[in-house]
Amino acid sequence: MEEAIMDYNQKQLQILDTAERLFAMHGFHGASVRDIAQEADVNIAMISYYFGSKERLIEAIFLKRVMDVKNGLDELVKNKDLAPLEKINKLIELFVAKISDRPYFCRIMVRAQATQEGVPTELIHEVKKQMYDLVKKLITEGQKKGAFLGDIDTMMMVNTLVGTSNHVIISQNFLKKVWNQEAISEEKFRQQLKERVSNHLKKLFKVVLTDER
Amino acid sequence: MEEAIMDYNQKQLQILDTAERLFAMHGFHGASVRDIAQEADVNIAMISYYFGSKERLIEAIFLKRVMDVKNGLDELVKNKDLAPLEKINKLIELFVAKISDRPYFCRIMVRAQATQEGVPTELIHEVKKQMYDLVKKLITEGQKKGAFLGDIDTMMMVNTLVGTSNHVIISQNFLKKVWNQEAISEEKFRQQLKERVSNHLKKLFKVVLTDER
DNA sequence: AATTCAATTAAACATTTGTTTAACTTAAAC
DNA sequence: GTTTAAGTTAAACAAATGTTTAATTGAATT
Numbered sequence A, B: 001m002e003e004a005i006m007d008y009n010q011k012q013l014q015i016l017d018t019a020e021r022l023f024a025m026h027g028f029h030g031a032s033v034r035d036i037a038q039e040a041d042v043n044i045a046m047i048s049y050y051f052g053s054k055e056r057l058i059e060a061i062f063l064k065r066v067m068d069v070k071n072g073l074d075e076l077v078k079n080k081d082l083a084p085l086e087k088i089n090k091l092i093e094l095f096v097a098k099i100s101d102r103p104y105f106c107r108i109m110v111r112a113q114a115t116q117e118g119v120p121t122e123l124i125h126e127v128k129k130q131m132y133d134l135v136k137k138l139i140t141e142g143q144k145k146g147a148f149l150g151d152i153d154t155m156m157m158v159n160t161l162v163g164t165s166n167h168v169i170i171s172q173n174f175l176k177k178v179w180n181q182e183a184i185s186e187e188k189f190r191q192q193l194k195e196r197v198s199n200h201l202k203k204l205f206k207v208v209l210t211d212e213r
Numbered sequence C: 001a002a003t004t005c006a007a008t009t010a011a012a013c014a015t016t017t018g019t020t021t022a023a024c025t026t027a028a029a030c
Numbered sequence D: 001g002t003t004t005a006a007g008t009t010a011a012a013c014a015a016a017t018g019t020t021t022a023a024t025t026g027a028a029t030t
Helices: A010-026 A033-040 A044-051 A054-078 A084-101 A103-114 A121-144 A154-170 A172-178 A186-209 B010-026 B033-040 B044-051 B054-078 B084-101 B103-114 B121-144 B154-170 B172-178 B186-209
Strands: none
Touching: A010 A033, A010 A044, A010 A054, A010 A103, A033 A044, A044 A054, A054 A084, A054 A103, A054 A121, A084 A103, A084 A121, A084 A154, A084 A186, A103 A121, A103 A154, A103 B103, A103 B154, A121 A154, A121 B172, A154 A172, A154 A186, A154 B103, A154 B154, A154 B186, A172 A186, A172 B121, A186 B154, A186 B186, B010 B033, B010 B044, B010 B054, B010 B103, B033 B044, B044 B054, B054 B084, B054 B103, B054 B121, B084 B103, B084 B121, B084 B154, B084 B186, B103 B121, B103 B154, B121 B154, B154 B172, B154 B186, B172 B186
16 A cells, blocks of 8 residues: 555654554554654654554554565575474564564554554454464475474464464563563563573474474 | 452443443543443443543453452362362463453453553552462472473463463454354354364473473 | 432533644755 | 745644533432
């Protein structure tokens, strides 16, 4: 939709970044265009001027980020010369990195799936479908090569991958508190978390998909 | 807070149920008190009259439901004479049943964790902590009995349990579409989903915690 | 029958909401 | 230097928001 190529100027990027943060923290209806304009340090009218409406603004955020994820997945498919399990590991690493590096968008995405907040549902379904198809392909490939076991609930494995990753990201504050790591910096903690959930999921998939431990 | 015993009359229950549904579908700020009053078939003023404010209304919903979950967990602890893995299975079954029977509240809960929507954060953290402690206790118990393996990331296992379950519930519409099960009734599909995610998680925990398959 | 108090209502309240307007500035193009 | 168009602004707009008010009903209690 709109134009395929999107080159935003400085002010537009300010608006997009601020809006992403505020939508994530307070929800679509909880973040007013006045709040966004003020925190982005632009006049209110500029939002309508550049993006048309609040709805079109969040759509722009989605388009910007979802394309990112899609391109990441496409890149993975090209890697032909990896062992089945290594491909899975690569996918896990890539997915976890993607969402833990963009925690604000992750929150928006989770909200969007949970509800109907005037967010482009088809876009979400499309990228989820792509994710599912990719995992299914990787698993059946591994099965044909005899590397993976036979009876695997592919769809549920995807749900575990996506659900666990998302949940860790949105529960960050809670985890920090439970682990008594409140002294550590936000950035460092996120890095630790990324590594830990990545390793956890790799072990999980290995032990489910193969006979080894 | 408030009174420990809460016996709501018919009208109050209508408000609570409708509010739970609308908060789940449109978010806290996306659902207006007018919408809630209209769909619950009561006068707007009755909401302030009974609950004081919109914030206190969602707090009442949380109190009502969270207590439910807590009581469920407590009951599980009493079962002393079960094998370690059977206890884990029981926990999975109970948790999945709890949230898939209350999909609206599940969505509210997910939103509340993802953001800060004037929702009682301490309440959520409290019940999450309880869940974590319970799983930790069950796992270390199994390890002491020699039934479970040694190196297990307990916290991540909890995240997998909660994250996967939540994600399946909030992605219901998508899953229905992907599986081409759009003809089936809402209720029946939810029942199938409950069984499937429950079995999936049981297998997952078994293969991770023990040496058997 | 009179009193009391909770329940219920339509209307009003002050804010806040997303969006638009019309005037003004800036800067590049001719 | 004039023209053109995009950028920028404060102000205004109608609509929707959460909450309160003041009046009325209902049904017990005295």
